[in-house]
Amino acid sequence: MARSPFRFAEGTAVVTGAAGGMGEHVARLLAERGSDLVLVDRDGDRLGTVASAIRAKHPGLSVTTETVDLADRDAVDALSSRILAGHPEIRLLVNNAGVALGGDFARLTLDEFDWVMDVNFRAPVRLTHALLPALTARPGAHVVNVSSLFGLIAPPGQSAYSSSKFAIRGFSEALRAELAQVGATVTTVHPGGIRTGIAASARVGVNIPAEEAERGKKDFEKLLTFPADKAAELIVDAIAKRRPRLLIGISAKVPDLLARLAPANSIRIFAKLVGASGNAKAARTR
Numbered sequence: 419m420a421r422s423p424f425r426f427a428e429g430t431a432v433v434t435g436a437a438g439g440m441g442e443h444v445a446r447l448l449a450e451r452g453s454d455l456v457l458v459d460r461d462g463d464r465l466g467t468v469a470s471a472i473r474a475k476h477p478g479l480s481v482t483t484e485t486v487d488l489a490d491r492d493a494v495d496a497l498s499s500r501i502l503a504g505h506p507e508i509r510l511l512v513n514n515a516g517v518a519l520g521g522d523f524a525r526l527t528l529d530e531f532d533w534v535m536d537v538n539f540r541a542p543v544r545l546t547h548a549l550l551p552a553l554t555a556r557p558g559a560h561v562v563n564v565s566s567l568f569g570l571i572a573p574p575g576q577s578a579y580s581s582s583k584f585a586i587r588g589f590s591e592a593l594r595a596e597l598a599q600v601g602a603t604v605t606t607v608h609p610g611g612i613r614t615g616i617a618a619s620a621r622v623g624v625n626i627p628a629e630e631a632e633r634g635k636k637d638f639e640k641l642l643t644f645p646a647d648k649a650a651e652l653i654v655d656a657i658a659k660r661r662p663r664l665l666i667g668i669s670a671k672v673p674d675l676l677a678r679l680a681p682a683n684s685i686r687i688f689a690k691l692v693g694a695s696g697n698a699k700a701a702r703t704r
Contacts, residue, residue, distance in 0.1 A: 426658075441514040
């Protein structure tokens with residue numbers, strides 16, 4: 419059954435990870451479409467700058483900021499309570515915030531692993547669970563959960579990150595089926611290599627040698643080629659059309675295809691493709 423387009427100007431949108439990257443650009447685009455905003459990030463200074471710019475351009479909108487560490491479960495629960503108290507007309511939740519951690523599983527600590535799961539999976543789950551009654555108070559609400567290309571394939575050195583992104587993918591698919599019964603919709607986003615600060619801010623396990631850690635970051639950075647503002651445009655378009663799934667960039671579309679056609683060899687083939695792409699870029703810059 420065809421669904422009506424999402425109506426941006428009918429309530430409040432909550433966006434996590436809104437101080438930069440895709441989250442910032444999504445927030446700006448939502449404001450252009452008339453959404454009141456609750457912007458969430460752990461970087462309060464940068465978040466304030468983003469909010470001020472949006473308020474200046476859209477003085478008629480309500481733009482609220484919340485500086486929260488999403489790894490703190492009590493802080494997430496308190497955030498949910500404040501949102502519900504101040505913004506009962508929530509129509510859109512964009513679970514965009516994420517962190518990255520490099521290192522093979524055997525050398526990661528469980529605290530490091532849990533940190534990634536707390537931010538990338540448990541925080542979206544807790545936030546969604548708390549806000550769901552408001553979102554579903556009337557039909558037409560929408561939830562966006564940002565997974566990753568590593569929610570399609572799971573390369574070595576990304577056990578924590580891939581676990582969190584596969585988890586949010588599975589959660590989204592189940593939630594989509596459940597919310598269809600109450601007239602709400604869900605989009606799962608799988609960004610490929612988006613040019614954001616995630617590689618620079620990524621943590622590496624404390625037991626990983628510095629040289630190996632630096633090499634891993636450089637390999638990760640090879641994937642980051644797709645502009646964040648263009649990715650945000652695709653996300654907002656997917657919200658408008660209530661698309662169930664969005665793959666952003668060739669670096670997400672190729673792994674998706676490989677995972678379907680050659681699941682046993684998808685990681686090996688993708689690694690070769692990334693290596694070839696990196697070598698070609700290096701040759702062009704010489």
